[in-house]
Amino acid sequence: MTEIFTVKTQAFLDQKPGTSGLRKKVKVFQPPHYLENFVQSIFDSVTIPPNSTLTLGGDGRFYNRVAIQVIIKMAVANGFTKVIVGQGGILSTPAASHIIRKYQTLGGIILSASHNPAGPDEDFGIKYNTANGGPAPEKITEAIFAKSKTISDYKVADFSDVNIDQLGETNFDGFSVQVIDPVADYADLMMSMFDFNAIKALFETGFSMKFDAMHAVTGPYAKEIFVNRLTAPENSLMNCEVSETFGGGHPDPNLTYAHELVEQLYQANAPDFGAASDGDGDRNMILGNHFFVTPSDSLAIIAANAKLIPAYQQGLAGVARSMPTSGAVDRVAKKLNIPCYETPTGWKFFGNLMDADKVTLCGEESFGTGSNHVREKDGLWAVLCWLNIIAAKKMSTEAIVKAHWAEYGRNVYSRHDYEAIPTEAASGVLQHIKAQFDSLPNQTFGKYTVKTCDDFSYTDPIDGSISTGQGIRILFACGSRIVFRLSGTGTEGATLRIYLEAYEPDVSKHHLDAQVALAEMIEIALKISQLKQRTGCDKPTVIT
Numbered sequence: 001m002t003e004i005f006t007v008k009t010q011a012f013l014d015q016k017p018g019t020s021g022l023r024k025k026v027k028v029f030q031p032p033h034y035l036e037n038f039v040q041s042i043f044d045s046v047t048i049p050p051n052s053t054l055t056l057g058g059d060g061r062f063y064n065r066v067a068i069q070v071i072i073k074m075a076v077a078n079g080f081t082k083v084i085v086g087q088g089g090i091l092s093t094p095a096a097s098h099i100i101r102k103y104q105t106l107g108g109i110i111l112s113a114s115h116n117p118a119g120p121d122e123d124f125g126i127k128y129n130t131a132n133g134g135p136a137p138e139k140i141t142e143a144i145f146a147k148s149k150t151i152s153d154y155k156v157a158d159f160s161d162v163n164i165d166q167l168g169e170t171n172f173d174g175f176s177v178q179v180i181d182p183v184a185d186y187a188d189l190m191m192s193m194f195d196f197n198a199i200k201a202l203f204e205t206g207f208s209m210k211f212d213a214m215h216a217v218t219g220p221y222a223k224e225i226f227v228n229r230l231t232a233p234e235n236s237l238m239n240c241e242v243s244e245t246f247g248g249g250h251p252d253p254n255l256t257y258a259h260e261l262v263e264q265l266y267q268a269n270a271p272d273f274g275a276a277s278d279g280d281g282d283r284n285m286i287l288g289n290h291f292f293v294t295p296s297d298s299l300a301i302i303a304a305n306a307k308l309i310p311a312y313q314q315g316l317a318g319v320a321r322s323m324p325t326s327g328a329v330d331r332v333a334k335k336l337n338i339p340c341y342e343t344p345t346g347w348k349f350f351g352n353l354m355d356a357d358k359v360t361l362c363g364e365e366s367f368g369t370g371s372n373h374v375r376e377k378d379g380l381w382a383v384l385c386w387l388n389i390i391a392a393k394k395m396s397t398e399a400i401v402k403a404h405w406a407e408y409g410r411n412v413y414s415r416h417d418y419e420a421i422p423t424e425a426a427s428g429v430l431q432h433i434k435a436q437f438d439s440l441p442n443q444t445f446g447k448y449t450v451k452t453c454d455d456f457s458y459t460d461p462i463d464g465s466i467s468t469g470q471g472i473r474i475l476f477a478c479g480s481r482i483v484f485r486l487s488g489t490g491t492e493g494a495t496l497r498i499y500l501e502a503y504e505p506d507v508s509k510h511h512l513d514a515q516v517a518l519a520e521m522i523e524i525a526l527k528i529s530q531l532k533q534r535t536g537c538d539k540p541t542v543i544t
């Protein structure tokens with residue numbers, strides 16, 4: 001008999017886990033009992049029926065392998081009879097979501113701190129996904145937090161470490177551990193959704209691509225999908241070897257952190273297409289030759305062209321976007337005569353809509369796009385959408401975007417992040433804006449007149465749950481917007497995000513560079529918020 005030990009412990013969490021699970025420095029996770037406490041709090045917050053299976057994997061960052069062994073032993077001690085784990089402890093976030101769904105496991109534990117840097121002095125993270133493949137809903141995360149405050153012991157089974165590098169199923173006394181190829185099931189899913197022959201033919205014409213895995217989890221996925229299955233040349237890939245420190249980089253696919261890729265796409269003889277994904281593979285950035293596709297536009301363009309992709313040939317049930325995401329997709333939905341939902345920031349809000357078949361595609365301005373094929377955003381899926389659309393339309397990335405603007409108008413968009421500012425200064429900025437809620441309406445700033453302002457709240461149309469305080473919106477009469485919101489995922493101080501959007505129906509009038517086109521809106525945002533005076537920052541840390 002495998003022995004189960006109960007270990008005495010004490011309450012530990014001082015702070016509610018964020019929308020993406022618990023993210024902390026590795027050094028916070030390392031002391032005795034910390035990881036175990038959180039894992040036990042998860043298992044105590046879900047019902048584990050007999051013969052339950054757990055999906056387990058992570059983005060391969062430092063501490064991933066240690067945590068995998070601990071979780072296998074705790075899963076068994078808590079009554080799981082099977083654990084499916086990706087070889088080497090690897091599963092990208094969308095692949096984990098797919099495995100949960102395909103093998104109908106009770107849920108999954110995903111080890112990742114997404115795009116945050118990795119290494120002994122950097123971040124680690126852990127989150128629980130439920131049987132639909134999506135992040136645990138608020139009800140469960142609340143329970144996990146409550147549990148973590150009162151926990152007094154955890155359970156762990158006594159057996160030696162499992163060889164997670166060897167494929168195959170090992171049977172123990174009353175349970176089994178199955179080590180699976182982390183890529184195969186996901187690659188098969190992609191093959192079933194997209195026109196791989198058309199994309200292959202595109203590569204055969206000499207179409208050139210650069211995909212940057214940023215030393216993170218999508219490397220092996222990209223090799224299998226792009227090189228092995230789509231026959232793209234090997235030099236289409238960069239940074240595709242997974243390292244525990246992500247090469248010392250910050251695997252966030254945006255113009256700042258993916259600069260190595262950006263430089264290649266903006267040099268002479270640049271490739272036709274460029275793309276990158278983040279640490280755990282759920283985010284994406286799309287580039288053309290000397291051209292950047294804003295994530296909000298990317299969502300709108302995928303929606304407008306979805307019928308060119310075999311998986312969506314029958315059309316879309318509806319679309320959804322997070323509140324700060326631009327309204328570009330709303331215009332597509334209107335034309336397609338399908339519903340468009342506006343949800344708070346965070347992927348979990350899309351899950352209910354997808355489970356109820358209300359939406360097929362969804363996305364966030366933060367380089368996250370996805371569909372109901374899984375319940376997470378999906379970086380490689382978005383890249384394949386673009387390749388499929390390019391192959392079908394036989395147009396360049398830039399030409400596709402410009403044709404879209406010509407048809408629908410352009411929602412000029414940018415996000416300014418002020419990272420690691422003192423928490424008090426950041427909340428002071430928001431308080432200062434809220435104090436103006438009564439006086440702002442009808443005020444005019446240059447050519448912009450404020451129509452309304454509010455603190456966004458959302459009632460889930462499926463389960464009726466209400467989420468308040470989701471970001472301050474200042475809506476202008478012309479349809480332009482400024483949104484202020486505090487990040488829920490940063491690990492140092494506070495991160496204040498300002499989202500700027502101006503709608504321009506006649507594209508010929510607009511400056512291509514969003515920062516120039518939005519200059520006046522940026523001034524207004526700074527004036528209303530007194531951000532510089534209150535935080536001492538004179539410019540954003542990241543502009544996208």
Ligand code: G1P
Pocket residue numbers: 020114322345346347364365366368486487488489490497
């Ligand atoms: C950020 C993004 C948000 C995304 C989340 C998880 O959250 O803005 O859209 O869902 O990461 O990837 P934030 O730091 O803004 O709370």
Ligand code: ZN
Pocket residue numbers: 113114115278279280281282283
């Ligand atoms: Zn991520």
